[in-house]
């Protein structure tokens with residue numbers, strides 16, 4: 001059993017939420033250890049997502065119109081939503097809480113937009129100060145619409161996002177063609193958010209993990225936390241490294257950032273964090289020729305009707321992602337869900353070849369009210385930064401800052417000093 005240091009914090013999970021949390025805690029002077037069963041950072045949901053850093057996509061899904069669309073889609077093969085009808089208490093309790101959050105649709109959308117805007121500078125600052133290359137493209141995000149009804153609904157969302165401080169500019173079909181000339185099709189209009197941007201979450205998370213390691217964070221890859229227990233003095237973790245025996249570790253505090261596994265860990269710690277794994281798919285099209293590179297868009301896109309997002313990741317990759325599948329922890333890559341993504345490319349970018357693409361599926365760790373859980377647990381040594389659903393890339397940089405500040409405040413309250421401020425600005 002390792003000795004407890006009173007400024008020690010364990011972070012469970014090395015996805016985008018875990019690594020940004022570890023970095024922010026390390027910068028506040030904590031001695032941080034990160035646990036993850038994978039051999040590298042960002043091997044689960046933070047692996048191949050849609051790439052969008054999108055305040056413009058901050059609308060929470062809790063609305064009657066989503067429910068009605070969902071019921072319609074359930075009867076349509078290849079639709080953006082799929083619900084496995086097999087009963088489960090987890091799924092039904094989540095859905096009941098999803099419905100209960102409908103009255104908070106506007107309030108939660110406005111809060112999410114504010115968080116997404118606040119996250120931008122944190123994400124950029126970490127990348128710039130650590131020299132992280134992540135195929136960042138500052139070319140905005142374009143939402144496009146094919147029917148007047150969808151366009152009018154988007155006008156209402158734009159008004160809501162404006163309450164959160166987001167400027168999402170209405171654009172005509174002609175302007176759509178100018179903003180992204182490679183996009184083919186007939187549209188009634190769109191909305192363009194030039195302050196939104198895109199990048200590769202996997203590259204970013206790994207770059208930041210390397211920066212953490214350089215600055216003293218212990219990254220325990222290949223090590224799964226089996227169980228956790230908190231008491232008045234700290235937290236005990238049992239972990240297994242590969243096939244070796246069980247290790248016991250003791251820390252002052254723990255932050256749970258374990259994506260879809262956070263619910264189980266939270267229940268061991270006496271908290272309820274009702275995350276459901278909402279599966280999504282992506283394809284990464286390899287743009288192998290100059291002609292393909294010229295035929296693919298640079299501006300990031302959101303097709304609200306198909307619920308598909310698309311981002312260019314450097315000269316030779318184009319990522320397209322979508323679908324919400326309620327099917328438990330199943331991560332199989334299902335061809336029937338990949339085909340609509342390929343067809344979407346062929347429809348809107350007919351001159352771009354899809355002969356070479358990499359399919360992927362990941363599980364969004366989604367709370368029923370679509371709001372990430374950034375909070376102290378029942379036990380004052382336990383914290384959560386998890387449940388970011390469809391916006392973990394967009395929101396993690398700010399929620400990591402928020403949770404590290406909660407941990408710092410708890411440390412001060414307990415009267416324990418944080419040793420060795422890690423950066424000059426913190427020492428000042």
Ligand SMILES: Cc1cc2nc3c(=O)[nH]c(=O)nc-3n(C[C@H](O)[C@H](O)[C@H](O)COP(=O)(O)OP(=O)(O)OC[C@H]3O[C@@H](n4cnc5c(N)ncnc54)[C@H](O)[C@@H]3O)c2cc1C
Nearest residue numbers: 013015017044045046050052225259261280391392393394
């Ligand atoms: C198809 C798709 C498209 C998306 N597009 C976007 C987008 O365009 N923009 C956006 O903002 N968001 C997007 N998202 C959402 C975003 O990718 C997620 O919200 C984010 O990656 C979640 O990060 P996380 O760190 O919470 O979870 P993860 O990345 O899953 O990390 C959790 C980590 O915890 C580890 N872990 C689990 N159990 C244990 C344990 N017992 N012990 C130790 N470690 C453990 C796991 O191994 C994993 O590495 C998309 C998601 C999907 C699926």
